[in-house]
Amino acid sequence: MKEKKGIGESIKRLFKDPSSLVLVLTSFAFLILFVIYPLIVVVFTSGFDNWATFFSKPRYARALLNTIVSSSLSALTATVFGFIYAYAIHYSNIRGKKFFRFIAFIPLLAPSVMSGLAFLLLFGRGGMISQWLNTNFNFELDLYGLPGLWIVQTISYFPLAYMTITGVLRAISPNLEIAAQNLGARGFKLFRTITLKLALPGVINAFLLVAINCFADFGNPKLIGGNYSLLAVEIYGEIINNEAGLASVMGIILVIPALIVFWVQNKVLSKGSYSTITGKPVSGLKRITTSKKTDALLFTFNSLISLFIISMFAITILFAFTKNFGRDNTFTLDHIMKVVFSSSSPAVLNSLVLSLISAVLAVAFALVLAYIVVRKPFPGKRILDFSAVLPIALPGTFVGLALIVAFSNGPIVLQGSAALIVIAMLLKQMPVGYRGLTASFKQVDKSIEEAANNLGANSRKTLTTIVFPMLQKTVVANFVYAFMKNMNTLSTIIFLITPKWVVAAVAIFNYAETGTYYWAAAVAVGLMGTTLATLGVIKLIFRSKVKIFDF
Amino acid sequence: MESNILLDLKNVNKVFGNNHVLKNINLQIERGKFITFLGPSGCGKTTLLRSIAGFYTVDEGEVWIDGKLVNDLPPYKRGTPMVFQEYALFPHMTVFDNIAYGLDIKKRPEAEVQQRVKDVMAQVKLTGLEERYPHEMSGGQQQRVAMARALVMNSPIILLDEPLSNLDAKLREEVRVELRAIQQELGLTVIYVTHDQLEALSMSDQIVVFNKGAIDQYGTPHEIYYEPRTQYVADFIGTTNFIEAVVMQNKGGKAIVRYGQAGDNVTIATDEKLTEGEEVLLSVRPESLRLNQPEVGEFHVFGVVKSSMFLGEKERYFLADQSGKEWIVDAYDIGQKTFEGQVQMSAAADKIHIIKKNKE
Numbered sequence: 001m002k003e004k005k006g007i008g009e010s011i012k013r014l015f016k017d018p019s020s021l022v023l024v025l026t027s028f029a030f031l032i033l034f035v036i037y038p039l040i041v042v043v044f045t046s047g048f049d050n051w052a053t054f055f056s057k058p059r060y061a062r063a064l065l066n067t068i069v070s071s072s073l074s075a076l077t078a079t080v081f082g083f084i085y086a087y088a089i090h091y092s093n094i095r096g097k098k099f100f101r102f103i104a105f106i107p108l109l110a111p112s113v114m115s116g117l118a119f120l121l122l123f124g125r126g127g128m129i130s131q132w133l134n135t136n137f138n139f140e141l142d143l144y145g146l147p148g149l150w151i152v153q154t155i156s157y158f159p160l161a162y163m164t165i166t167g168v169l170r171a172i173s174p175n176l177e178i179a180a181q182n183l184g185a186r187g188f189k190l191f192r193t194i195t196l197k198l199a200l201p202g203v204i205n206a207f208l209l210v211a212i213n214c215f216a217d218f219g220n221p222k223l224i225g226g227n228y229s230l231l232a233v234e235i236y237g238e239i240i241n242n243e244a245g246l247a248s249v250m251g252i253i254l255v256i257p258a259l260i261v262f263w264v265q266n267k268v269l270s271k272g273s274y275s276t277i278t279g280k281p282v283s284g285l286k287r288i289t290t291s292k293k294t295d296a297l298l299f300t301f302n303s304l305i306s307l308f309i310i311s312m313f314a315i316t317i318l319f320a321f322t323k324n325f326g327r328d329n330t331f332t333l334d335h336i337m338k339v340v341f342s343s344s345s346p347a348v349l350n351s352l353v354l355s356l357i358s359a360v361l362a363v364a365f366a367l368v369l370a371y372i373v374v375r376k377p378f379p380g381k382r383i384l385d386f387s388a389v390l391p392i393a394l395p396g397t398f399v400g401l402a403l404i405v406a407f408s409n410g411p412i413v414l415q416g417s418a419a420l421i422v423i424a425m426l427l428k429q430m431p432v433g434y435r436g437l438t439a440s441f442k443q444v445d446k447s448i449e450e451a452a453n454n455l456g457a458n459s460r461k462t463l464t465t466i467v468f469p470m471l472q473k474t475v476v477a478n479f480v481y482a483f484m485k486n487m488n489t490l491s492t493i494i495f496l497i498t499p500k501w502v503v504a505a506v507a508i509f510n511y512a513e514t515g516t517y518y519w520a521a522a523v524a525v526g527l528m529g530t531t532l533a534t535l536g537v538i539k540l541i542f543r544s545k546v547k548i549f550d551f
Numbered sequence: 552m553e554s555n556i557l558l559d560l561k562n563v564n565k566v567f568g569n570n571h572v573l574k575n576i577n578l579q580i581e582r583g584k585f586i587t588f589l590g591p592s593g594c595g596k597t598t599l600l601r602s603i604a605g606f607y608t609v610d611e612g613e614v615w616i617d618g619k620l621v622n623d624l625p626p627y628k629r630g631t632p633m634v635f636q637e638y639a640l641f642p643h644m645t646v647f648d649n650i651a652y653g654l655d656i657k658k659r660p661e662a663e664v665q666q667r668v669k670d671v672m673a674q675v676k677l678t679g680l681e682e683r684y685p686h687e688m689s690g691g692q693q694q695r696v697a698m699a700r701a702l703v704m705n706s707p708i709i710l711l712d713e714p715l716s717n718l719d720a721k722l723r724e725e726v727r728v729e730l731r732a733i734q735q736e737l738g739l740t741v742i743y744v745t746h747d748q749l750e751a752l753s754m755s756d757q758i759v760v761f762n763k764g765a766i767d768q769y770g771t772p773h774e775i776y777y778e779p780r781t782q783y784v785a786d787f788i789g790t791t792n793f794i795e796a797v798v799m800q801n802k803g804g805k806a807i808v809r810y811g812q813a814g815d816n817v818t819i820a821t822d823e824k825l826t827e828g829e830e831v832l833l834s835v836r837p838e839s840l841r842l843n844q845p846e847v848g849e850f851h852v853f854g855v856v857k858s859s860m861f862l863g864e865k866e867r868y869f870l871a872d873q874s875g876k877e878w879i880v881d882a883y884d885i886g887q888k889t890f891e892g893q894v895q896m897s898a899a900a901d902k903i904h905i906i907k908k909n910k911e
Contacts, residue, residue: 445637445639447635447636447637447639448639448640448641448642450606450626450633450635450639451633451635451639451640451641451700452641452652452656453606453625453626453627454604454606454626454627454631454632454633455627455632455652455653455656455700455704456627456628456630456653456656456657456704457627457652457656458625458627461627461656465652465656466641469643470641470642470643472643
């Protein structure tokens with residue numbers, strides 16, 4: 001006798017369960033249309049001639065080299081800074097740890113292009129510090145190009161590195177260091193042989209993560225790079241020039257390292273990580289890993305980083321609320337009223353509406369996908385899973401590029417519609433939620449669903465009364481994360497916005513590029529305020545059930 | 552008139568991959584009986600329970616519940632409330648909501664739900680804990696909630712999947728007694744899955760012994776214990792001694808068999824069909840053997856005491872006979888007296904049971 005299984009049997013079972021059938025077919029249709037199809041179009045659009053052009057012009061070679069150099073440098077410093085900052089918080093006895101945590105969290109509220117803006121306000125031509133140096137020391141500060149970009153990207157991506165490394169350091173059981181101390185290791189030797197060794201896979205992971213983010217970032221390179229051109233900026237130029245082929249070539253080049261990193265993360269690092277082997281901390285034992293002198297150094301370092309971050313936000317706020325900061329310091333709400341609350345500048349409102357819609361859809365879609373992939377048997381599950389996770393590996397710039405190339409002509413045209421912006425944001429955030437929810441689904445013991453089934457609930461009732469309520473925390477957390485990312489994204493949607501559907505991050509970028517800094521600053525403040533207010537409302541709705549401000 | 556058979560399994564087969572988990576299961580279960588599915592892990596007992604509940608569809612055969620063929624009914628239409636091994640309580644609901652869940656799904660009137668939940672909570676001694684959440688309760692209390700959630704459905708049948716395996720030994724014994732009392736009070740049909748023979752012997756009206764996906768024996772606890780039909784059953788339930796023997800004669804339900812190196816004969820009652828010259832096994836329980844008391848019966852073997860173990864109510868002796876085979880004998884109520892050296896083991900013929908060899 002044989003078990004009834006195989007493709008035929010699972011299709012048959014699917015047809016007996018029409019609601020699942022609809023979910024499976026819709027999911028396939030969506031992912032094929034918006035993930036697989038654009039990828040194929042981009043590959044075909046790139047074409048041989050364009051590859052030849054790309055490799056024959058030194059301008060592109062220089063852009064590629066610049067991209068590699070600047071993103072490696074920024075990733076290196078951001079990772080080192082993030083590591084020291086996290087190490088100080090988790091391993092030393094310094095004061096103000098809570099404050100330092102909070103400081104590392106606030107940049108998440110703003111788009112990374114705001115760091116670029118703040119940098120211009122401080123160190124740009126006519127920036128506060130540049131002018132001060134000029135009048136007092138007659139020193140001409142010029143940080144445009146690689147030096148400025150390096151500094152800005154380091155600061156922009158420092159929180160990402162810090163958070164990734166914090167996760168790694170938290171997973172290291174203090175028992176291990178206590179054991180090593182018990183065996184005679186201390187000071188730098190302890191750090192080198194135990195802590196750093198254990199954290200290394202995670203630190204490399206953080207470096208790679210930051211590197212691919214820098215690699216494809218668009219806003220700051222365009223603002224600060226000057227003549228130091230990067231690939232993402234070149235793509236922008238080619239799109240404006242209607243050279244979709246060349247843009248596709250460069251887009252593919254952006255994707256390659258991202259895919260390699262994605263593969264490395266999945267295959268290599270997950271196996272080589274030791275940090276999962278932990279134990280309960282021995283109560284009453286405290287690891288002492290830093291001397292007083294080290295503590296002092298760490299405290300100074302964290303204070304300097306915090307000072308830098310605070311001054312970036314401070315200068316932005318000052319510009320937003322004064323007539324023309326530095327020249328006319330009178331308090332005013334004019335800028336805010338003009339670019340945030342006026343109907344002629346709907347950027348912030350657009351951001352809010354599109355981000356909310358996209359975040360809701362992303363989480364709902366992630367929920368459906370996770371449910372059918374974990375719980376329902378159907379053919380092609382691996383393909384569906386793969387195409388659902390794939391966008392996580394694709395840089396935002398590339399996602400935007402692929403969508404604009406695929407949907408600006410051909411059988412389906414969506415160019416210029418808000419839908420395309422919502423879809424782009426969704427594609428970037430849905431995989432994160434999908435992964436989280438898949439993990440949560442697997443944690444919900446199957447017997448709990450069986451118990452509901454056994455007591456008379458059909459699949460729909462089981463989902464609505466048991467599964468979804470149990471996943472509420474994960475759902476809300478993912479929604480909040482997706483919403484914040486959507487509010488702040490620039491690279492993903494830069495090719496997709498239209499005059500009607502300008503969003504806040506793009507407005508900041510545009511105003512900053514044209515030198516109307518107070519408006520750029522006002523939009524940034526409006527954007528952050530809107531994000532905070534929305535998070536506040538979510539917090540009120542779900543009360544203690546969700547931790548939003550978890551830093 | 553409603554039939555006395557509540558559950559009827561006809562030639563049920565289930566296959567996972569290449570693994571034939573249930574082999575031609577035929578079983579009829581009467582109303583109001585406490586039935587135990589007993590066997591080691593992987594023997595198919597849980598698979599059969601889940602097939603009755605509808606979590607698995609059988610690959611061949613028929614499952615009848617209360618005169619209805621349920622092969623194609625999904626679990627939520629079968630009316631077979633189940634108590635899960637890990638309880639599977641809904642973590643986001645209070646005790647009250649957990650227990651009321653099945654009634655709410657059926658859209659029973661609010662007043663009825665209140666009353667029935669209240670009654671069943673009293674029955675399992677949970678009154679006062681309505682507003683607790685599962686994670687705020689002890690394992691024993693969680694187990695009671697799981698029980699109550701199934702009982703409240705007022706279904707004629709209840710399925711229990713090793714419900715006591717996560718409780719400590721003392722609590723287990725307590726719950727066993729209560730469970731049996733509730734079952735008898737309500738006249739429920741209970742199907743109880745366990746690998747614990749003591750649980751099976753102490754609670755059941757009937758025991759179904761599983762062996763590698765097939766039913767080896769279906770009978771009362773006494774039948775299972777004293778008249779095991781296969782070597783497997785005899786071995787799995789309790790401790791026993793096996794002796795090789797040859798059938799000399801089999802007439803009118805009595806067989807004369809020859810055993811031991813000396814070739815002694817003993818006459819044993821049996822309903823097995825045995826032929827002359829057939830090799831069989833004799834099974835005799837350690838407590839049925841007496842040391843140096845030949846007057847107890849007709850069966851005798853000489854042995855040497857190798858070691859012994861004092862277990863309180865009894866002394867367990869490990870002996871070797873002339874062929875070197877190990878014997879276990881339990882001596883009860885013997886005070887300070889101990890046996891050493893060469894002894895004679897004896898048993899009454901009616902305590903010895905013949906098992907046919909060709910059965911696995």
